[in-house]
Amino acid sequence: MNNALLKVEEIDAFYGDFQAVQQASFAVGDKEIVSVIGTNGAGKTTLMKVIGGTLAARGGKVRFEDTDITGWPPHKIVDLGISQVPEGGKVFGRMSVKDNLIMGSYTAKARRGARAALERVYELFPMLKEKADQDAGSLSGGQRQMVAIGRALMSNPRLVFFDEISLGLAPTVIKDIYARIKQLNREGITIILVEQDVKRSLRTCETAYVMLKGKVVLSGKSTDLTEESVSRAYFGM
Numbered sequence: 180m181n182n183a184l185l186k187v188e189e190i191d192a193f194y195g196d197f198q199a200v201q202q203a204s205f206a207v208g209d210k211e212i213v214s215v216i217g218t219n220g221a222g223k224t225t226l227m228k229v230i231g232g233t234l235a236a237r238g239g240k241v242r243f244e245d246t247d248i249t250g251w252p253p254h255k256i257v258d259l260g261i262s263q264v265p266e267g268g269k270v271f272g273r274m275s276v277k278d279n280l281i282m283g284s285y286t287a288k289a290r291r292g293a294r295a296a297l298e299r300v301y302e303l304f305p306m307l308k309e310k311a312d313q314d315a316g317s318l319s320g321g322q323r324q325m326v327a328i329g330r331a332l333m334s335n336p337r338l339v340f341f342d343e344i345s346l347g348l349a350p351t352v353i354k355d356i357y358a359r360i361k362q363l364n365r366e367g368i369t370i371i372l373v374e375q376d377v378k379r380s381l382r383t384c385e386t387a388y389v390m391l392k393g394k395v396v397l398s399g400k401s402t403d404l405t406e407e408s409v410s411r412a413y414f415g416m
């Protein structure tokens with residue numbers, strides 16, 4: 180892909196001596212929805228950590244438009260326009276919903292746009308405005324995920340990656356959250372969906388990458404991939 184917004188090239192990532200990601204490459208077009216599919220331990224989160232700057236790769240490159248962001252610190256990556264909804268939501272339970280959201284605009288650049296960003300988040304999730312002063316810990320799992328999504332939007336990102344956003348949520352809540360993700364995409368935000376659910380991923384994304392044991396083993400347009408071929412790659416069959 181020539182006009183990729185994000186390009187990940189031949190990433191090697193380790194925890195000590197253990198190699199969790201091996202020569203992983205993928206590309207995300209501007210305003211696209213891409214999914215990274217893989218079973219437990221496939222290396223999805225590790226790859227997202229490398230993109231977000233919280234884990235240094237031992238090899239490979241990450242490019243955002245024309246900028247080589249390999250090894251950049253997280254706050255600079257956020258300022259450039261990449262934001263993440265981490266695995267498990269991870270809200271601060273004893274802080275108010277509003278303060279959780281404000282945490283998402285911690286960089287100097289984001290702080291300047293925080294007021295408008297907060298209004299936009301409240302428009303997207305009116306429930307968060309209603310519960311703005313409540314402790315985030317008092318919310319349901321689905322509502323906490325909405326706080327996590329809202330927080331990621333507070334820096335006015337161009338690209339957001341969602342790490343297993345649907346884990347542990349009821350089907351109706353998942354459907355609702357996916358509808359919001361598609362809405363964000365229509366508003367111009369590029370999306371990376373990290374998922375274990377093959378069916379839902381293929382239904383939502385334009386391009387899919389399947390990871391197995393640290394490697395990207397299959398990729399293609401979701402319309403060209405069958406559920407069977409993805410499932411086989413997913414389980415390494």
Ligand SMILES: Nc1ncnc2c1ncn2[C@@H]1O[C@H](COP(=O)(O)OP(=O)(O)OP(=O)(O)O)[C@@H](O)[C@H]1O
Binds near residue numbers: 225375
């Ligand atoms: N902090 C860590 N220290 C050591 N090994 C780790 C660490 N985090 C992950 N690993 C290992 O790296 C491999 C990839 O893990 P990773 O979390 O990236 O997988 P994943 O695809 O996100 O899985 P899941 O779907 O369960 O979240 C696994 O074998 C895991 O045990």
Ligand SMILES: [Mg+2]
Binds near residue numbers: 266342343
């Ligand atoms: Mg993970």
